[in-house]
Structure formats: C-alpha cells, structure tokens
Amino acid sequence: MRRSTQQTSDEVKHPASGALRARTAPRLFRAKRVRREIHATRERLYDINSRALSGARELDAHSGRVLKDVNNFLAEMELAANPKWSGSVAEAKKLITNTIGGASDIVTRPLKIGRSLKWSGLVAYVDGMVDTEVVDRDIIGQLEMAAGLTAPPTTDDIAHAMSSASSVKTSAQWEEALVEMLLGTTLLFVEGASEILLFDTVKYTQRAITDSKAEPAIKGPQEAFSDITQVQLSQIRRRLPTPDLRFESLTTGKYSHTKVQLAYIRGLTNPALVNKIALRIGQIDRDWVQLGNQISSYLTQRRMTLFPVVRITDRVDIVARDLMQGKIAILIPNDPFAVTLPNRLLDFYQTTQDYVFNFWESSLIRILRFVGLLAGLYVMPFYIALTSVDPDLMPTRLLLTLTGGRIGVPFPPVTEAAIMWIVVEVLREAANRMPQQLATPIGTVGAVIVGTAIVKAGLVDPVVIIGVTLTALGLFTTPTFEMNGPWRWIFWVLVLGSYLLGVYGIALVTFGLIGYLASLEVFGVPYLAPIAPFDSSGLNDSVVRFPIKWLDRRPVAFHPLDASTTKPAPPDFDRMDLEQWPGSVD
Amino acid sequence: MARKRRLARRLAALGLGLSLLASLTGCWNNEPVEHRELVMAIGIEPAPHHEIKVLLQVPTKEGLIQLPGAAGAGGGGSGTDYFVLNGTGKTFAAALSDAQNHTDRELYLTQAQIVMFSTRLTADQFNTLLDAIQRTPTIDEDVWVAATPTVEKALAFAPADSKHIPGLYFTTVFNCAVCENVQLGQRLWNIYQYQYSRRRDINMPYLLLGKQNFRLNQMAIYHHGRVADVLTPGQSITMGWIMGRPTRGTLSVKTHVGTVAIRDIRGRSHVSLRMVNGVPRETISVNLKGQLGQLSGENENLFHNIGTVESLTSNMAAQKMAATLGTLQQKGLDPLGLTLAYVWQHPELFAKPGSVSHFYERMHIRVRAKIRLSNLGGKT
Numbered sequence: 001m002r003r004s005t006q007q008t009s010d011e012v013k014h015p016a017s018g019a020l021r022a023r024t025a026p027r028l029f030r031a032k033r034v035r036r037e038i039h040a041t042r043e044r045l046y047d048i049n050s051r052a053l054s055g056a057r058e059l060d061a062h063s064g065r066v067l068k069d070v071n072n073f074l075a076e077m078e079l080a081a082n083p084k085w086s087g088s089v090a091e092a093k094k095l096i097t098n099t100i101g102g103a104s105d106i107v108t109r110p111l112k113i114g115r116s117l118k119w120s121g122l123v124a125y126v127d128g129m130v131d132t133e134v135v136d137r138d139i140i141g142q143l144e145m146a147a148g149l150t151a152p153p154t155t156d157d158i159a160h161a162m163s164s165a166s167s168v169k170t171s172a173q174w175e176e177a178l179v180e181m182l183l184g185t186t187l188l189f190v191e192g193a194s195e196i197l198l199f200d201t202v203k204y205t206q207r208a209i210t211d212s213k214a215e216p217a218i219k220g221p222q223e224a225f226s227d228i229t230q231v232q233l234s235q236i237r238r239r240l241p242t243p244d245l246r247f248e249s250l251t252t253g254k255y256s257h258t259k260v261q262l263a264y265i266r267g268l269t270n271p272a273l274v275n276k277i278a279l280r281i282g283q284i285d286r287d288w289v290q291l292g293n294q295i296s297s298y299l300t301q302r303r304m305t306l307f308p309v310v311r312i313t314d315r316v317d318i319v320a321r322d323l324m325q326g327k328i329a330i331l332i333p334n335d336p337f338a339v340t341l342p343n344r345l346l347d348f349y350q351t352t353q354d355y356v357f358n359f360w361e362s363s364l365i366r367i368l369r370f371v372g373l374l375a376g377l378y379v380m381p382f383y384i385a386l387t388s389v390d391p392d393l394m395p396t397r398l399l400l401t402l403t404g405g406r407i408g409v410p411f412p413p414v415t416e417a418a419i420m421w422i423v424v425e426v427l428r429e430a431a432n433r434m435p436q437q438l439a440t441p442i443g444t445v446g447a448v449i450v451g452t453a454i455v456k457a458g459l460v461d462p463v464v465i466i467g468v469t470l471t472a473l474g475l476f477t478t479p480t481f482e483m484n485g486p487w488r489w490i491f492w493v494l495v496l497g498s499y500l501l502g503v504y505g506i507a508l509v510t511f512g513l514i515g516y517l518a519s520l521e522v523f524g525v526p527y528l529a530p531i532a533p534f535d536s537s538g539l540n541d542s543v544v545r546f547p548i549k550w551l552d553r554r555p556v557a558f559h560p561l562d563a564s565t566t567k568p569a570p571p572d573f574d575r576m577d578l579e580q581w582p583g584s585v586d
Numbered sequence: 587m588a589r590k591r592r593l594a595r596r597l598a599a600l601g602l603g604l605s606l607l608a609s610l611t612g613c614w615n616n617e618p619v620e621h622r623e624l625v626m627a628i629g630i631e632p633a634p635h636h637e638i639k640v641l642l643q644v645p646t647k648e649g650l651i652q653l654p655g656a657a658g659a660g661g662g663g664s665g666t667d668y669f670v671l672n673g674t675g676k677t678f679a680a681a682l683s684d685a686q687n688h689t690d691r692e693l694y695l696t697q698a699q700i701v702m703f704s705t706r707l708t709a710d711q712f713n714t715l716l717d718a719i720q721r722t723p724t725i726d727e728d729v730w731v732a733a734t735p736t737v738e739k740a741l742a743f744a745p746a747d748s749k750h751i752p753g754l755y756f757t758t759v760f761n762c763a764v765c766e767n768v769q770l771g772q773r774l775w776n777i778y779q780y781q782y783s784r785r786r787d788i789n790m791p792y793l794l795l796g797k798q799n800f801r802l803n804q805m806a807i808y809h810h811g812r813v814a815d816v817l818t819p820g821q822s823i824t825m826g827w828i829m830g831r832p833t834r835g836t837l838s839v840k841t842h843v844g845t846v847a848i849r850d851i852r853g854r855s856h857v858s859l860r861m862v863n864g865v866p867r868e869t870i871s872v873n874l875k876g877q878l879g880q881l882s883g884e885n886e887n888l889f890h891n892i893g894t895v896e897s898l899t900s901n902m903a904a905q906k907m908a909a910t911l912g913t914l915q916q917k918g919l920d921p922l923g924l925t926l927a928y929v930w931q932h933p934e935l936f937a938k939p940g941s942v943s944h945f946y947e948r949m950h951i952r953v954r955a956k957i958r959l960s961n962l963g964g965k966t
Contacts, residue, residue, distance in 0.1 A: 388616045392696035392726065396626075396757055399619060399697055404650035406620040413618055500611040 071098045084172045085189070085196055089122045092189040092196075096124050099178060111140055113158070113190060114149040120191040129184035131203035138162065139186060139199055152192035159197065170195040179257050204228055209235075212315045214337075214481055220356040221317040225336040229261055232331045232338070236263060239320040244268065247331075250281045253289035260295065261331040263319075269326050270559045273523055277328055277341070292332050292339040299341065300522055306489060308348065308482040309522040310341040317352050326560030342522040344529050344557060346542050348483040354545050363544035369477045370543055376474025377491055380467045381498035381506050384413045389502030406461045414499045416460045420468035423450055428472075529557035622694040623671070626753025628725070629737035630681075630715060631704035633674045638711060640681035642671040642693065643741045645751045652750055667750045670741050678718035695722070699756040700730040701774060702793065704737045709811030716781055719774065727775040730760050733806040733813055734793040746798040759802060767803045767819065768826035768833045785942065786923030789825075792816050807919045814919055817910070824910045827903065827955075828872060828922065830854050836879060839899045846895055848876040848957065851903070859927045865950055868924050870911070872955045874903065896959050904955035911951050920946055 075098030085092060093108050100106050105127045112118040123140060139162065146161040155170050162168070171177050172195045181187050184202030209231070212224040225232050233247055248262040260281055264274050277299060284298045296310040297303055313319060314337045319329045322340040330339040349369055354362045386394050387402060394402070409416065427450070431443035451469075454460045475487050490513060497505030520527035530538025537553050540546035554560045629641035649667030671693075673685025686693050701719065703712065719725055734740045741752075748755040760771030770791035780788040788808035794801040805822040807815045817825060823835040830853065837848045853874035860867045876899065914921065925946050929935050935942050 387619050389613075391619045391622070391694065394697075396697050396699065396754065400624070400645065400650060400653050400751060400754075403619045403624060404653045406618065407647045407651050409620065499616070500608055500613045505611075 075099045079174050083174055085174055085177070087192050087194060089120050089189050089191045092122055092124070095174070096178075100182075109140070111144060113143045113153060114146050115144070116147070117149045117151055117153065119149070119151060119153055122189040123186060124181060124189070125186040125201065126182060126184065129182075129204065130186055130201040134201045134203075135186050135199075139188065139201070143188075153190060155190065155193050155195050155197055158188070158190060158193075167200045169198050171198060172196065183257065183259075206231065214314050215318070215351065215479065217351065217353045217356070220352045221315070223316045224314040225316055225319075225331075225338060227334050227336050229259065229331055229333045232336075233261060233263075235316045236320060236323070236329070239316060240265070240323060245323070248274075248278060250278060252281055252284045252286070252295070254287035256288045256290060258289040259333055260289075263323060263329040263331060265323050265326075268324070268560055268562050269328060270561060273328060273342070273559070276523065277330075281330075290332070290334065292330065292335050292337050295330060295332065296339050296341070302520070305520065307345070307486045307517070307520065307527065308480075309343055309520075309527070310339050311343050311347060311480060312337045312339055312482060313480075314338070315352065321352070322347075324565075325554050326558040342525040342558065344525060344555070345517065345527050346530075348478070348480040350541070351479045355548065359545065359547045363546075366543055366545055369479065372474040372477030373487065374474070376471045376477070377487065377494060378506070379470045379474070380417050380464075380491070381494040382503070383463065383467050384417060384495060385498035385502040385506055387413045388499060389505075393503060402461075402463060405463055408458050409461050411459065413461070413464065414495060416464040417468060417495060420454070420460055420464055421471075423454070424468060424472045524559070525557045530555065617692055619694075621691060623689050623691045625671075625693060625695050625698045626668070626751055627700045627702065627741055627756070628695065628698050628729075629670075629702040629704070629741045630678070630707065631737040632706050632708065632711060637674050637676055638678065638681055638707075638715065640673045640675075640678065640685055641738055641741050642673075642685055642695075643668055643753050644671055644689075645753075649750045668744075668752060670738070678715055678722070682722075695724045696726055698725065698729050699753045700732060701725070702732050702734050702737050702740055703790075705733050705735045705792075705806065705813045707812075712808070712811040713781075716777065720778060725774075727773070727778070729774050730756050731772050731774055731777055732791045732793040732802075733808075736795065739795060740793055740800070743795050743800070745800060755800070759800070767835045768805075768823045769831045770802060770805055770822065770826070783923065783926065785920070785926050785929055787814070787919050787921045789921040805921075807914070807921050809919055815914070815917055820906075821910045821913070824903075824906045825921070827851060827853065827874060828855050828870060828907055828911075828953075837876070837899060837903060839895070839902050841891075841895050841898050843891055843895070846899070847879040848899055848959065849879040851876040851957065853957075857922070857924060857927070859924075862950075865948060866928060866945060867950045867952065870907070870922075870951065870953045872903070872907065872953065874900075874955060874957045875960055876957050878959045892959060896957055899959070900955045900957045903957055904953045907955060908951065908953040911953065915946065915949065915951060918943060918946065924949065924951070 075095055078095070079099065089110070093110075096106065096108055107123075107125055107127050109123045111121050111123060113121045121143065123135065125135060142162045143158070146158075149157055149161060159168050159170075171180075177187055177196045177198060180198050184200075184204070186199040186201045188197040188199065190197070204227075206226060206228050209226055210224050211222040214224075216222075223235065225235060237245060242265070244266040246264055246266050248264075250260045250262060252258050252260055262274065262278060262281070280299050281295065284295065286294065286298075289295060292310075292312050296312070300309050302309075311318070311322070319338045319340055323329055327340050327342065330341075332339070349366065354366060356362075357365070386399075387406065391399055406413075411419070424447075427443055427446045430446070431439040434442060451465050455462050455465060471491065475484060475491065478484055478487060490509075493513075494506055494509050497509040499505070501508060517528050518526075518532050526533055529535060530542060535556055538555050538557070540550050540553075541555075545551075552564060552566045554563050554565055556563060623642075623644045625642045625644055627643040629643070631639050631641070633639040645668045646666055652667065671685050671688055673681045673683070673688065675681035675684050682693065682695075703715070707715070720727075744752045745755045748758075759765050760769070772790045777788055777790065780786050789805050790808070791802050792804040792806040794804070803819040803822060805817040805825055806813050807817065809815075820835075823833050825831075826833045826835075832850075832852050834850065837851060839846050839848065851874050853872060855870055855872040858869050858871070860869070878895075911922075925942050928945060929942060935945075
C-alpha cells in the first residue's frame with residue numbers, strides 16, 4: 001500500500017504523464033478504499049482477544065490458498081479454452097505460475113533477445129532437472145548476444161542463431177510444453193512467435209553404475225542398470241550394437257507421463273508380440289506409473305496368476321540375452337529394473353552364471369537348483385504326512401527314531417513347522433532390512449541361537465529344524481527373486497494338503513499344481529515349455545545346460561522370426577501378422 | 587464393481603469349498619506318532635471261558651528316547667523300555683477294545699512286526715482269528731507270524747541284540763538269510779493263502795525261548811486250524827531244501843575220499859504227478875547248490891572225484907527229504923500241497939475232503955535230488 005502511495009506522489013510531480021494517471025486513477029481509488037478497510041479492520045481486531053486473532057490469521061492463510069486455487073482453476077480453464085500459446089510472454093509467465101502453482105523449483109527468467117533488437121522473451125525450466133550451465137551459456141547467453149535478428153523474430157531465426165544449443169523442437173501446445181518442462185526441457189517463449197521452443201537440457205543427478213545386488217554372480221558380467229533411461233538404452237546398445245535393436249517410446253500415466261521404452265530386435269522378435277504389448281501399454285489407465293511391476297500387471301489377462309510371467313531384472317546381460325531369444329524388454333524411467341517377457345518357468349532358472357561355467361558345472365548347478373526346489377517343497381510336507389497321518393508308510397526303525405525324537409514336544413508337527421518357518425521368515429526379513437555389514441552375522445547368529453534355544457526349550461523337534469532349514473535353503477536356490485514367493489505359497493498349500501490328507505494330499509496338490517502350470521500361457525507361450533508341450537530341441541537348455549556349441553536354436557515357444565542362433569536367416573514376413581500368432585495372445 | 591463382486595463371490599465359494607473339504611478329511615483324528623501306542627508285536631492266546639487274550643508289546647517313551655538317533659540317545663537301558671498291554675474278549679476286536687481301554691493313547695497296530703499265535707488255540711479260535719485279523723485293516727498283511735507255546739513270555743523276552751524294542755528283532759531275523767539255520771519266515775498273507783487253498787497245511791516258524799535269543803529253527807505244521815506237528819530242526823532244514831528256503835545247515839557225507847561237509851544248500855524244487863495203474867506217483871525233483879565246506883582226511887584226488895561226491899551227497903539229501911515227507915504223509919500232513927495238482931484235475935473233489943485224504947495216503951512220493959557243488963572252498 002505504501003508503494004501505491006509513493007507511485008501516486010511520483011505521478012503528481014510529473015504532470016506530463018496524464019494518460020498514465022487517467023489509467024491508474026480507478027486502481028488508486030480502489031487501493032485507498034482497501035487501505036481504509038484494512039485500518040478499520042485493524043482497529044476492530046484490537047478489541048478481540050489473541051485466540052480470535054490466531055483464528056483470523058489462519059483464515060487469512062487459508063484465503064490465500066483459496067485464492068491460489070482459484071487462480072489455478074482459472075488458468076486451467078483458460079488452457080482448456082485456448083490450448084495453444086497466444087504469443088504473449090506475459091501471458092506465458094502468468095500461465096506457468098498459475099498452472100504449476102508457483103513452486104520454488106520453477107524458474108521463469110525474462111530476457112531480451114538480440115544484441116540490438118532487444119526483443120522480449122522468457123525462459124522457463126525446472127531447477128535441478130536441467131543443466132543450468134547449458135541454459136545460461138548456450139541458450140540465454142547466445143540469445144542475448146544474437147545478431148542479425150529482425151523484428152519479430154521467428155522460431156526458425158532463433159534456432160539458427162543458436163549454433164551450440166542442444167536439440168531443439170517446437171510446439172504450440174501448452175499441455176505438451178508444460179509436461180516437457182517438468183521432464184527437464186527448457187522452454188523459450190518469444191514475444192509474438194506462434195510456437196514455443198523446447199530445448200533438451202535434461203541433466204539428472206544419477207547413481208553410479210553398480211553391480212547387480214538382486215542377482216549377484218560369482219563370475220561373468222556384473223553390470224546393473226542405471227536409473228536413467230538414456231543410460232539404460234546405452235547399456236543395452238553396448239551389448240547389442242546392431243541396427244536391428246529397436247526402442248519404441250510409449251507414454252503412460254496421466255500425471256507421471258512415464259516414457260516407457262519397448263526394446264526388441266527387429267527381424268527376430270515376432271512383431272505380433274511387439275504390437276500386442278505396445279497395445280496393452282497404451283491401454284494402461286493409471287495416473288501414475290513408476291515401476292516395472294505396475295506395467296507388467298497390465299500386460300497379461302491373467303492378473304491373479306500366482307507364478308510370475310514377466311522377469312524383472314536389473315542385469316543388463318540378462319536383458320540382452322532375453323532380447324536375443326526373441327523376447328521384449330520394457331524399460332521404465334527411474335526404475336533400474338527392466339521387465340522382460342514372455343517367460344516360461346525354465347527362464348526363471350537360467351542365469352548368466354550358467355553360461356560362464358563349463359557344461360558339467362553349469363548342468364550340476366541347474367540340477368541342484370531343481371533338487372533344492374523339490375527338497376524345499378516336499379521335505380516338510382512329507383515329514384508332516386508321515387508323522388501325523390501315514391506313519392504306516394515309514395520304515396519301522398525310522399518311525400521309532402522319529403517318535404523318540406518327538407517325545408516331549410508339545411506341538412503337532414504342523415505347528416512346529418509353522419513356528420520354525422515364522423522364525424526363518426522373520427530372520428530373513430530382518431536381515432533384508434539391516435545394513436549389509438550387520439545382516440549376515442545377525443542372520444547367522446540369530447538362526448543358530450534361536451534354533452538351539454527352541455530345541456533346548458523342547459518346543460520343536462530337531463528333525464523339524466533340519467527340515468525347515470532344508471526348506472528355506474532349498475527354496476532360496478531359485479535364482480530369481482520373483483519365483484521365491486510362489487514356491488513359498490505352494491509350500492504352505494502342500495503343508496496343508498499333507499496335514500489334511502497325508503501323502504494323498506501331497507499327491508493331490510502336486511497334480512493340481514502341474515495342471516495349473518500346464519494351463520498357464522503368456523502371450524501364447526506355454527509356461528511349461530519345452531516340457532509341455534514337449535520340444536526336444538528346447539531341452540538342451542533346461543534342467544541341464546548342454547555345451548554352448550549345441551545351443552544353436554532359440555526356444556520355439558517365443559515364435560522368433562529366426563530360430564537359428566548360428567546362421568542369420570531372412571525374416572519370415574508371413575509370420576509378422578498378428579493373425580499368425582499361435583494360440584491366444586494372452 | 588460388478589467384476590469385484592463376482593471375484594468376491596468366487597473367493598467366498600472357494601473358501602467355503604476348501605473349508606468343507608478340510609472338514610471332510612477327518613484331520614482332527616490325526617494323532618502325531620508320539621501320541622500313539624506303537625505296537626511292535628501282537629500275541630494271541632486262549633483265555634478262560636472260551637475267550638481270547640491279546641497281548642501287545644509296546645515301547646515306552648524311555649525306550650524310544652534311547653534308540654540311536656532319537657533325542658535322548660546314548661543312555662543305557664533302564665529296564666522299562668517296553669511293556670506288554672493285555673486285553674481279553676470273546677472276539678479279537680473285543681480283546682483289542684479291552685486293551686485300548688487300558689491306555690489313554692490310540693493303539694497303532696500297523697507297524698507291528700509279528701503276530702504270535704499260541705499253540706494252545708483251538709482250531710475254531712485259530713480260524714476265527716485269521717478271519718478277524720484279516721478284517722482288521724490296521725494290521726498289515728505283511729506282518730510276520732509265528733507259533734509259540736508261551737506267548738506272554740515270548741513277548742516279555744528281550745533278545746540280547748534288540749534290548750530296547752524286542753519286537754524289532756523280527757525285522758532282522760526274518761529278513762536275514764543267514765541268521766537262522768533255515769529261513770522259516772512266513773507272512774500273514776502266506777497264511778491266508780494256505781488257508782484259502784484248503785488243501786495245503788499251514789506251516790509257520792515255531793518260536794521257543796533261548797538263553798540270549800529266540801530259537802527259531804523249527805517248523806510248526808497246522809492241520810485244520812491246530813498245530814498237528816512240530817518238525818525237528820533237522821526235518822525243518824530238509825523241508826527248507828524242498829521249499830527252496832535259504833538254509834545254513836551242514837550236510838556231512840561219508841565218501842571214499844573222506845567225510846565231506848556241504849553247507850549253504852539251497853535250490854528249487856519241482857513237483858510232478860502221474861497216475862500209474864491208479865496209483866498216484868508224486869515226483870519231487872530238487873535241484874540244489876551247495877558249497878563244499880570241510881573235508882576230513884587227506885585226499886588229493888578230491889577234485890578228480892567231485893562227481894562222485896556230488897552223487898553221494900545228492901542221494902543222502904534225497905533220502906532225508908523222502909524220510910521227512912514220509913513222516914508227514916503218515917500223519918496226513920501236506921505242507922507242500924502235494925494233492926493240489928490232483929484236486930485241480932478233479933474239481934469235484936473240492937467238496938470231498940475225505941477222498942483227498944485217502945488219495946494222499948495212497949500217494950507214492952519219490953524225491954530226486956541233485957546237488958551241484960560250487961565254490962569249492964574250505965580246507966582241501
């Protein structure tokens with residue numbers, strides 16, 4: 001208010017500015033009226049107590065927020081009515097302030113374009129997401145010093161005048177420009193121009209590329225994905241420097257505007273699969289997409305499937321290998337885990353390490369994984385079935401030994417298993433949440449101390465400790481994390497079956513499980529392939545891994561256009577039609 | 587919304603179905619093994635007032651804990667490693683029920699190793715018992731059987747090599763080819779087989795108490811449900827040869843080169859029946875293998891005369907077998923089922939047991955034995 005008064009006195013001193021006075025007179029009148037009202041309000045406020053004063057302050061702050069909301073609403077209405085920029089810099093500034101809400105990281109900076117022209121312009125960007133050095137030096141610096149511009153300068157003139165600026169594109173649409181700005185693009189508004197200039201000045205703060213923590217390997221590649229999409233793409237390109245490697249960018253998420261990258265090998269991956277997945281991603285109706293898992297749940301029809309159908313990995317080499325098998329990889333910004341699909345059950349048991357060692361060692365590791373899985377799934381259910389329901393199936397001496405061990409244990413075997421499993425899960429979860437330096441010793445010490453204490457307390461039979469330990473170790477031999485959960489669920493179903501119906505219950509659950517797995521199909525790829533349907537050529541990289549030289553065929557389950565890994569064949573264009581895709585694309 | 591409701595309905599139906607399934611399994615009756623009375627041996631003997639007495643050998647907790655591998659393994663025997671549970675009743679089921687009333691734990695009979703029948707059981711009791719046991723599904727048909735005059739003492743007797751759980755003695759003794767002189771083990775289903783054929787007398791091991799272990803080298807022959815004869819150890823070995831059972835007995839034969847001992851005689855036999863002038867002629871051909879064990883005296887030409895030795899040995903074995911079969915024939919006992927071939931040729935005789943007995947009495951039994959000596963070892 002004081003500022004208005006000052007202005008008024010200045011105008012009185014300069015009678016030449018009559019037009020200005022005439023224009024400002026109504027505002028001055030309104031300002032004086034507001035000042036009088038404020039004085040009157042203050043005098044009234046002196047009479048009320050401090051509590052009421054605090055309430056009044058809250059009301060004032062609230063009214064401020066309401067005012068902002070009203071401004072935002074009006075700006076959105078204006079955007080809806082006029083989706084294109086009108087060419088006014090002042091309007092641009094007002095709109096940016098009102099739509100984004102005057103956030104502290106939004107920088108709007110007026111400038112004068114041209115060394116001699118001094119034409120009005122405005123630069124807008126998000127602080128922290130752009131390379132400010134590029135903005136200052138290559139955009140603002142060059143624009144202010146640009147020569148040879150004529151009034152009004154066009155966007156082409158501006159683009160030509162900036163020789164060292166990064167890639168630039170134009171758009172007249174407000175919506176697009178604002179979203180680009182929030183993703184790290186710098187906007188340039190030139191007074192009177194018909195379009196906004198968008199400069200790619202993105203520069204994120206990123207983590208260093210580290211080893212894979214989710215799928216560590218003793219030998220072989222160790223590199224994990226970065227958070228930044230561009231870096232992820234370059235990481236894949238380094239492994240597959242072929243012009244056939246394609247990245248398709250698809251945007252999803254109403255608020256997140258997530259730019260999902262669809263990676264595949266042209267001439268290898270079946271286009272029907274690419275089309276279907278691109279279609280499904282386009283159909284995602286979410287306002288916020290941040291994780292690969294969010295996308296993967298929209299890709300298949302059977303969303304309640306217990307078993308994973310997509311592989312989520314942070315290993316670059318796995319993604320490169322999957323691409324070379326005819327699969328598709330999906331990269332999500334800010335998520336260092338890529339999604340690959342479609343997958344068979346066996347794919348979750350294949351790791352890089354399997355191809356680093358020789359045939360004998362790799363096959364042994366693979367066999368051990370499956371043996372571990374079977375032991376993990378069946379040791380405890382059989383123990384429960386034999387000690388609770390079907391003791392007649394046990395050899396007599398074993399029965400007597402087990403019975404002798406169980407004397408004095410107060411719980412039935414199923415309860416013992418539950419107790420021990422809870423202990424194991426709690427230790428595991430605690431070890432996961434602890435710093436790495438503490439996790440291993442505390443996990444080990446915890447297991448030993450708790451296990452010993454439980455046995456000494458007579459709560460659990462020592463055989464159960466052995467069984468649960470075998471179960472935990474056996475189930476964790478699964479190399480992919482997403483496969484652990486389903487097997488743990490199945491373990492409990494088996495335990496329940498064994499408790500209710502004994503060995504018959506175990507057989508029943510097993511047959512049900514095999515039936516379920518055999519019925520599972522992902523984008524037409526049978527989950528149990530190459531075992532069901534049987535494909536002898538696919539068995540060379542299944543439970544055992546044949547010598548590398550023999551792995552000369554890609555899995556036919558993925559319907560690759562080129563099945564041979566040795567002789568490049570011309571793409572089979574007959575198979576590129578969606579109608580040609582075998583089975584239901586599900 | 588409708589989809590969510592549909593899903594909720596499906597989940598509710600699935601939950602209800604699973605609950606019903608769980609309720610139908612009878613899982614609430616499942617007792618862990620440590621809450622069951624694990625019966626290791628079953629004994630059956632007659633009781634007063636035409637009742638039968640069932641005796642069940644059950645390991646105690648202390649006995650189980652002291653087993654190798656169990657939680658308290660390593661301790662010495664306390665003398666209370668097992669006990670014998672009794673039950674009496676008119677029927678086998680009633681006797682079992684009575685025994686069940688003497689303990690608060692569920693009787694678990696499936697792991698029983700042996701059923702011991704008292705030789706004092708009457709024919710009616712024995713036959714009824716076999717039917718009753720067969721109708722008791724918790725008793726495994728693979729269980730061993732034995733006849734003994736002293737059931738209670740036998741069940742309370744602890745063999746030296748199986749002190750903690752005496753019943754376990756039978757898991758080794760009958761599964762071990764060389765533990766006894768002749769392998770006499772018979773399982774319950776063998777007995778059923780004999781009983782239903784009605785033309786073959788039941789044989790089972792005759793169990794006596796020794797100083798350290800049970801004595802299991804005699805064969806008891808049942809005729810119409812009663813113990814009609816107990817073969818001597820020698821006769822039992824001879825019957826073992828005919829039946830193809832592993833034997834450990836030694837056959838000593840005096841030859842012109844000295845006394846030769848043949849051991850580990852075993853083989854197979856074949857029975858053929860011919861009618862010659864209305865007289866049945868049963869020929870039992872036994873092909874045996876034996877091991878030359880010991881030779882008393884010195885003779886360097888033994889190897890040149892091995893054929894002679896085999897011939898002499900075969901003759902002696904044939905004589906022994908024929909003598910045993912002759913004794914059994916005189917008593918009207920037919921543990922080999924020699925009349926079966928005849929009865930199958932004349933089915934009308936199934937309903938006429940008397941005529942078959944008469945046929946058996948007239949039967950001319952001839953034994954042809956051939957022993958081939960192999961693995962010439964021992965002192966030569």
